[in-house]
Amino acid sequence: MTELERRYRWLLRAYPRAYRQYRADEMLETLLATADNARRPSLREAVALVVGGLRARTGVDRLGSRSALGHSALRLSALSLLVYGMTLWAGGPISVSAIVLSDGAYRPDAWWFIAVPALLAIALVAAAWGSYRLAFAAAISTVVAQYWSENWWDQSSWLWSPHSLQGAIVAKFWPAVLASLALLPLLRAPRAPVTRPWAWPVLASLAIAALTPNPINGWSDAPVMSLYAFAALAVITAPIDARMPIVASALLLAPASAHATYELYFHRAGWELGTSVTTILILAAVTVITLAAGTIAGRRQASM
């Protein structure tokens, strides 16, 4: 085996194993024939192999039409939002267990912190398995549970009132709302076969727990800069998978909506604001730019 062949074989490892078993020999034959006695792979060829391999791993090349790409982006957005919601609510069950152990079982306000993550988990598992009706019902139930958890002590405000905005000023209110909106078009979409439904929730939960501000990584009070870095990363990955910027913009909508609600709530109350309008506008602009990058990359990837 020559040095060039060894290097090409190493680059071909970017492709999934099943694809390599079918294609690697044939690709290697073409790579060596086009190499013109070069000793190293050209940069252009190497980049194309890595990008092609990663795209084969994401499965975006198999989606074909623009509508299939759109539905897949919505599915991944819903899954990522539900994982994001679970990371934001992750502290609940642990703290409730500690309270129950120390103070006894009767703490009606504490049980919401178990009910909401449990409903989110049902929505996540159902969406991962492609049961969008159950996922949508669980996500809507989560929104209702979140609303009641903020207003359980005041039955007069169980229907909407200005006070009910109070719960929406924190980011953890929004993932379930946005996931419900993402799942809505999927209720009528033609059902696509779902392969390895566990793969995406696991990968998404790791990525989201690492990259988004949440209690697990201790970034919950981090500056908005971390969100901009998250958006930049999603835009960079757009040539590999156009769905990534779309998913990222859906995730960015959660803190952006929380900031906007915070502004609205305290403006109504006539209080001094802790957030500037500029921050909200920049966050909205970053969300729009990220979404635009995803749309442009999606059109390019969906065209033959």
Next chain:
Amino acid sequence: MREPTYFILAALQDEPLHGYAIVKRAQELSDGRVRLTTGTLYAALDRLTGEEMVRVAEEAVVNGRARRTYELTQRGMSALTAEAERMAAAASVVRNRSVRSTPAAGWVVPA
């Protein structure tokens, strides 16, 4: 249809070809403009096979490695012809206009 896809289909219109031959033929037909990388070629072939525009004509083992030869299907030929006609119609808009708008001899073009 994007330019690389068009020239991959065009490369296959006369005879079945294997990967390296497609790269070379597409480069010749496009006057060197389309230089397909191997990654791009096989991603396009996967997609065109999925769309039933291209199919595997023959599988052989050469130098101990699998080599597949690809051929155009009827559907691929129709898509290629339709795209060529679309581009010809688009080109005629410019060509016919340049013929019509050529000033006749003796005309004075106002400054």
